[in-house]
Amino acid sequence: MTRINGFAGRRNFLKLLGVGSVGIGATAAGGILWREDLAIAQQPSNSNVVQKPQPVNPEAALKSLIEGNKRFVDGKRLNPNQSKLRLQETAIAQYPFAAILGCADSRVPAEIVFDQGLGDLFVVRVAGNVAAPEAIGSLEFATAVLGAQLIFVVGHARCGAVSAAVKGEPLPGRIGVFVEEIKPAVEIARNKTGNLEENSIIANVQYQAQKLEESSTILRNLIKESKLKIVGGRYDLATGKVTLVT
Numbered sequence: 001m002t003r004i005n006g007f008a009g010r011r012n013f014l015k016l017l018g019v020g021s022v023g024i025g026a027t028a029a030g031g032i033l034w035r036e037d038l039a040i041a042q043q044p045s046n047s048n049v050v051q052k053p054q055p056v057n058p059e060a061a062l063k064s065l066i067e068g069n070k071r072f073v074d075g076k077r078l079n080p081n082q083s084k085l086r087l088q089e090t091a092i093a094q095y096p097f098a099a100i101l102g103c104a105d106s107r108v109p110a111e112i113v114f115d116q117g118l119g120d121l122f123v124v125r126v127a128g129n130v131a132a133p134e135a136i137g138s139l140e141f142a143t144a145v146l147g148a149q150l151i152f153v154v155g156h157a158r159c160g161a162v163s164a165a166v167k168g169e170p171l172p173g174r175i176g177v178f179v180e181e182i183k184p185a186v187e188i189a190r191n192k193t194g195n196l197e198e199n200s201i202i203a204n205v206q207y208q209a210q211k212l213e214e215s216s217t218i219l220r221n222l223i224k225e226s227k228l229k230i231v232g233g234r235y236d237l238a239t240g241k242v243t244l245v246t
Helices: 010-017 058-074 084-092 133-145 160-167 175-180 183-189 196-215 217-224
Strands: 098-102 121-125 150-156 229-235 242-245
Touching: 058 098, 058 150, 058 229, 058 242, 098 133, 121 133, 133 150, 133 196, 133 217, 150 196, 160 175, 160 183, 160 196, 183 196, 196 217, 196 229, 196 242, 217 229
Parallel strands: 098 121, 098 150, 150 229
Antiparallel strands: 229 242
8 A cells, every 4th residue: 555655545545445436535624535635734845854653564563662661661761752853743744653542541641651752653542442433433544544553452450441341330421331342341251260350351452452353444454464463452550561462
């Protein structure tokens, strides 16, 4: 899939969808959707060239995140890409190398725990790190349009959303909406030995990662082309370490 300054062109995006171009190029509120010449932002001028990020493949992207998390755990953060220059560069365009589907829990800020900076990560956070339709759409955008080559689904210890799903009690307002998305993972965890809540955290990461691929033709096609990898991990609140979940 070719890109213009790191973005997927409209024609290539449509190939992922498997549909024609009719209607996709329509305008909304005066904004042009999926235009090759605009994509996300105006193309940078010759004097403001935005450097594309490294790494350049899913494996390298994962390696960068694991190394960043190790720096965080060891207290040796580099705080990369947080300069004034980086701020100006990302004002022109963004090239995140990875996307995160994480929990909205205030104790799990992705850029900090992975020691990344401005424009490095496209982060989708929702309680319970569930692959709701809006989250899936956001991640399709991050990968097919912005060029992120890794999706990391990050669950965490003592997750309140998972705990609520395990208890199965009625919940007020719209809280129950995302909790319902976790219950299938809880049922999977019931068949395992050990602590049900802890097993449910792991099962939920695996379930949501699988749901991303199964629910999205765009993501599935990118995976088939070896241009995307979806992985899962568990974040430990006490140590700060992210452990890969297979």
